[in-house]
Amino acid sequence: MDIRALTFDVFGTVVDWRGGVIREGEAISRKRGLKVDWAVFADAWRNEYQPAMDEIISGRRGFVKLDVLHRENLERVIPRFGLDALDQGERDSLTFLWHRLDPWPDAVVGLNRLKRKFTLATLSNGNVSLMVNMARRAGLPWDTILGAEVSRIYKPQPEAYLSAADMLGLRPDQVLMVAAHNGDLIASSKCGFRTAFVLRPTEHGPDQKTDLKAELSVDFDVKSFIELAERLGA
Amino acid sequence: MDIRALTFDVFGTVVDWRGGVIREGEAISRKRGLKVDWAVFADAWRNEYQPAMDEIISGRRGFVKLDVLHRENLERVIPRFGLDALDQGERDSLTFLWHRLDPWPDAVVGLNRLKRKFTLATLSNGNVSLMVNMARRAGLPWDTILGAEVSRIYKPQPEAYLSAADMLGLRPDQVLMVAAHNGDLIASSKCGFRTAFVLRPTEHGPDQKTDLKAELSVDFDVKSFIELAERLGA
Numbered sequence: 396m397d398i399r400a401l402t403f404d405v406f407g408t409v410v411d412w413r414g415g416v417i418r419e420g421e422a423i424s425r426k427r428g429l430k431v432d433w434a435v436f437a438d439a440w441r442n443e444y445q446p447a448m449d450e451i452i453s454g455r456r457g458f459v460k461l462d463v464l465h466r467e468n469l470e471r472v473i474p475r476f477g478l479d480a481l482d483q484g485e486r487d488s489l490t491f492l493w494h495r496l497d498p499w500p501d502a503v504v505g506l507n508r509l510k511r512k513f514t515l516a517t518l519s520n521g522n523v524s525l526m527v528n529m530a531r532r533a534g535l536p537w538d539t540i541l542g543a544e545v546s547r548i549y550k551p552q553p554e555a556y557l558s559a560a561d562m563l564g565l566r567p568d569q570v571l572m573v574a575a576h577n578g579d580l581i582a583s584s585k586c587g588f589r590t591a592f593v594l595r596p597t598e599h600g601p602d603q604k605t606d607l608k609a610e611l612s613v614d615f616d617v618k619s620f621i622e623l624a625e626r627l628g629a
Numbered sequence: 630m631d632i633r634a635l636t637f638d639v640f641g642t643v644v645d646w647r648g649g650v651i652r653e654g655e656a657i658s659r660k661r662g663l664k665v666d667w668a669v670f671a672d673a674w675r676n677e678y679q680p681a682m683d684e685i686i687s688g689r690r691g692f693v694k695l696d697v698l699h700r701e702n703l704e705r706v707i708p709r710f711g712l713d714a715l716d717q718g719e720r721d722s723l724t725f726l727w728h729r730l731d732p733w734p735d736a737v738v739g740l741n742r743l744k745r746k747f748t749l750a751t752l753s754n755g756n757v758s759l760m761v762n763m764a765r766r767a768g769l770p771w772d773t774i775l776g777a778e779v780s781r782i783y784k785p786q787p788e789a790y791l792s793a794a795d796m797l798g799l800r801p802d803q804v805l806m807v808a809a810h811n812g813d814l815i816a817s818s819k820c821g822f823r824t825a826f827v828l829r830p831t832e833h834g835p836d837q838k839t840d841l842k843a844e845l846s847v848d849f850d851v852k853s854f855i856e857l858a859e860r861l862g863a
Contacts (some may be wrong), residue, residue, distance in 0.1 A: 527748055527772050531748065545779050561797075564756070
């Protein structure tokens with residue numbers, strides 16, 4: 396193997412999006428005296444993600460950045476949770492909480508080790524400002540932000556992966572895709588990327604049923620970015 | 630002013646491209662026993678830059694990354710300097726020396742100070758891998774790489790600036806364009822960017838005649854990134 400760069404899925408792989416939604420939602424509950432099951436809300440909001448992107452992937456809708464989809468999807472779930480009283484500022488704040496998600500505990504240490512040896516880039520469906528704001532807040536040491544907004548195409552379309560490798564000036568087999576999701580790894584593997592599965596067993600909460608193991612033949616199967624750094628000699 | 634991010638021209642503003650070409654050229658001269666005035670070579674190579682980009686800006690040619698233009702331009706100047714004996718490996722090495730340029734002495738210290746307070750992004754005509762490799766070698770702490778390859782349009786076209794601000798999630802007047810070149814600042818200013826002129830009086834060698842002062846009304850007129858950090862309270 397001649398790995399030169401690592402590309403990362405971010406939501407769920409690097410950061411805990413569900414915990415972040417719950418945390419910021421509970422702050423709203425305290426302030427507003429509203430009773431909401433924010434874990435259920437987080438799942439409902441996230442469940443709108445794929446259908447919204449499918450409109451763009453199918454070509455029925457032109458490219459828009461994920462911030463826009465997050466806001467539209469938020470408006471869709473708000474009435475189901477009795478949150479119609481939230482004002483525009485609160486809706487903006489919820490929309491942009493995705494810029495303020497916390498990394499899993501091993502992420503920053505592991506990335507800093509990996510960066511000594513490899514170029515590190517995001518390959519997420521999140522937009523550039525989301526990724527930049529998240530990285531600055533959390534200390535994620537990306538060399539650059541790649542992904543959907545830069546390529547103007549959402550994963551798992553092949554061109555999302557291929558254009559990232561091209562921008563890195565590398566062949567796909569010189570790039571290791573790191574993700575906690577089998578779908579992402581299968582799609583990148585079909586494009587010729589090397590693959591690393593990172594187990595994130597509580598991304599979807601304590602009763603998670605999916606992505607508990609690699610469902611393809613991966614190059615690295617690890618439980619943390621620190622273990623990945625060790626395996627890669629970084 | 631409500632500046633949130635700084636975008637940087639890179640060649641000449643952050644790094645000394647002419648000194649880099651001379652340094653790597655002289656290493657080839659020593660190895661090969663060739664007598665070449667590498668300063669004249671550097672200027673000749675760089676003089677091919679604008680006409681090559683103009684082909685793309687005019688729409689006569691589709692977008693190709695700067696590495697490709699650098700290589701084509703190199704092939705154009707090689708015969709004029711009696712360098713036809715250079716093999717493919719040496720031509721590749723010369724082409725990619727743009728990935729290995731050294732920053733001006735104040736650049737890394739200044740950028741690290743500025744990064745504490747502002748998002749820092751490249752807004753260069755250089756391609757992504759060129760910018761990433763340069764940053765990793767030189768320690769340039771960019772939050773992300775923007776510019777021609779990401780926007781698929783070369784400066785000074787307005788969309789090159791406007792798409793960078795959009796990707797940063799900011800209005801143009803929240804972004805400060807930092808450059809040693811009046812043309813770049815005039816073009817970004819027309820798009821609504823704030824502007825900082827940084828004097829680089831030897832970019833074109835000891836007898837430089839151009840860009841020795843700001844030829845527009847700029848927000849900041851400085852001699853180094855450290856002075857810029859001081860002016861911005863960073």
